[in-house]
Amino acid sequence: MWKAVEAAYQAGVEIMKIYETEMEVEYKEDQSPLTIADKTSHSIIVQALKQMTPKWPVLSEEGSEITYEERAGWEDFWLVDPIDGTKEFIKKNGEFTVNIAHMKNNKPEAGIIYAPALDTLYYGDKQNGAFTLKQFSKHMGRLTSLDELLKQAEQLPASHKSTDKIRVVASRSHLSEETKAFIEELKSDGSIVETISAGSSLKLCLIAEGSADYYPRYAPTMEWDTGAGQAIVESAGGRVLTATEQEPLAYNKENLRNPWFLARR
Structure with missing residues (x-):
């Protein structure tokens, strides 16, 4: 490598x-x-x-x-x-x-x-x-x-100070209505939610670092957008799962577009 x-x-x-x-x-x-x-x-x-x-x-x-x-x-x-x-x-x-x-x-x-x-x-x-x-x-x-x-x-994951906030990293260029709804759902039980904006695969890197708790991607991505980041997140003990079936993202599909997914620490 x-x-x-x-x-x-x-x-x-x-x-x-x-x-x-x-x-x-x-x-x-x-x-x-x-x-x-x-x-x-x-x-x-x-x-x-x-x-x-x-x-x-x-x-x-x-x-x-x-x-x-x-x-x-x-x-x-x-x-x-x-x-x-x-x-x-x-x-x-x-x-x-x-x-x-x-x-x-x-x-x-x-x-x-x-x-x-x-x-x-x-x-x-x-x-x-x-x-x-x-x-x-x-x-x-x-x-x-x-x-x-x-x-x-x-x-x-790096050592980070504990926080009472739920940290959600969202796309700087692709913040969908569904992502906004996910954030609002986290807030519904009174939790304090901090939204972090980032571009590219850096969002997955923030999950791997432990700098963010969730990365909801309810907008289009392709397999090459996520392959390396998923490997890093999973190697750090996190998960990258499809939003509906809660299964790991599949690769080398006939259609290379990813389904919506949720990455988490």
């Missing part, structure tokens, strides 16, 4: 070069934005992953035209979002991430989330647990393995 961490970091370095310029924005058929940074990040990550694990296919947002018939039998594969939070990237508020997940039998086995503007890395796998390392660029020059990274990183 260390090479995948390096790929996320290198993609982040190139993303930040573009972030600091005036960028052109294209729009896909679904009207979601696309920048040269998305394409550059995709290219860097896919090239690195194919060198590391030549037999593992890559399913990326910027390469998602692979047919279901072709990918239905995949066992190990990479699930990649070159930039999660492109809208936040365009707004230049820093709340965007690079997401790489190792999927095994259509379940998140390990996840990497790097927030380039915040220079913070999140990592999680079933064997080692979940970790975060801030000011990550300062560590890169002397790290050569995953073991070394985990020795330097802080294990999650």
Whole structure:
């Protein structure tokens, strides 16, 4: 996984070069934005992953035209979002991430989330647990393995002061009426609810950290938006379950859109 961490970091370095310029924005058929940074990040990550694990296919947002018939039998594969939070990237508020997940039998086995503007890395796998390392660029020059990274990183969930508030993290760009209703339901028994706004997969990272208690996502997402974050949340002892059936999110479906879900500590 260390090479995948390096790929996320290198993609982040190139993303930040573009972030600091005036960028052109294209729009896909679904009207979601696309920048040269998305394409550059995709290219860097896919090239690195194919060198590391030549037999593992890559399913990326910027390469998602692979047919279901072709990918239905995949066992190990990479699930990649070159930039999660492109809208936040365009707004230049820093709340965007690079997401790489190792999927095994259509379940998140390990996840990497790097927030380039915040220079913070999140990592999680079933064997080692979940970790975060801030000011990550300062560590890169002397790290050569995953073991070394985990020795330097802080294990999650982090130690936070107890609070009498219920902390709900919500999307900065996609706050639906259903999410508002969830928050109001929490308040109905007199509980004090604090709403935290965040963009991209950072919302799932806040759950893994223990900085938030719930992340209701009652609005559209795709599998590459959540694979890495779910791996990190679950490695930290949390859950990411569908809103109706209360089952873990399924991956590599024929339709790559996620159902509504609720992440919790």
